[in-house]
Amino acid sequence: MNNSRFDKVLVLIPARMSSTRLPGKPLAEIGGLPMIVQVAMRAREADVGRIIVAVDDQRIVEAVSAAGFEVVMTRADHQSGSDRIYEALTKADPDGRFETIINVQGDLPTVEPETIRAALRPLDNPSTDIATLTVEITDEHEKTNPNVVKVVGSPLSDSRLRALYFTRATAPYGAGPLYHHIGLYAYRRAALEKFVSLSPSVLERRESLEQLRALEAGLRIDVEIVNSVPLGVDTPEDLEKARQILGRKSQ
Structure with a gap:
């Protein structure tokens, strides 16, 4: 870290061993390293704060520690990555020194460091509780794909929205851009503490979208618009794509 403004920022990377579509996913090899280590390296390149990997298996502990990164067993x-990072936060920082927590999913080995940095920008507004990211949808198929979560937001600037809703439906209706939500978050500590204390909400259960719990509880989510969606590795095909992307970058 070379900037004191990040002294109170903690990057937490949740990883769990069980995965139906890709067993042992955190330890899948990409570029000669476990995937979870590649994610930690992207976080280190972002250079925004201390990095801790939150895991549930001793094999991941050993792999992360061998690569020189800090790790906490949870x-x-x-039930969610948010719950896992909160347990890691209470173990790693019981005195509350860190004020901002960035949650980088453990299956984003090709995420651009600038994308991680972008998640912090909406928190420049003291009224914002949670920050996240989005990309304008250009693929017509994605507009109607329920696996592509859309942000419905009120524009704050050319690069930022205030989130009003998240949905798997095609929304909002009418002419204008649609936005693909990227599940990378930056929380104020108090907002994360409140969020994990809440029970799943009505709309959260209906849409199967955890972030709706925060909106229903009155937390403000602002959304930074970025240029690309990072590849989430969920299948063997995704894994091969990630290997190709990082292979090209290392050439």
Whole structure:
């Protein structure tokens, strides 16, 4: 780190061993390293704060530690990455020194460091509780694909929205851009503490979207518009794509 403004920023990377479509996903080899280590390296390149990997398996602990990154063991029964990072936060920082927490999913080995940095920008507004990211949809198929989560937001500037809703439907209706949500978050500590204390909400259960719990509870989410969606590795095909992307970058 070379900037004191990041002294109170903590990057937490949740990783769990069980994955239906890609067993042992955090340890899948990409460019000669486990995927979770590649994600930690992207976070280090972003240079925004201390990095801790939150895991549920001793094999991941050993792989992350061998690569020189800090790691915290968490329970295996967490229902979400948010719950896992909160347990890691309470273990790593019980005194509350860190004020901002960035949650980088452990299956984003090709995420651009600038994308991670962009997640912090909406928190420049003291009224913002949670920050996240989005990309304008250009693929017509994505506009109607329920696996592509859309942000419905009120524009704050050319590069930022205030989130009003998140949905798997095609929304909002009418002429204008649609936005693909990227599940990378930056939380104020108090907002994360409140979020994990809440029970799943009505709309969250209906849409199967955890972030709706925050909106229903009155937390403000602002969304930074970035240029590309990072590849999330969920299948063997995704894994091969990630290997190709990082292979090209190392040439």
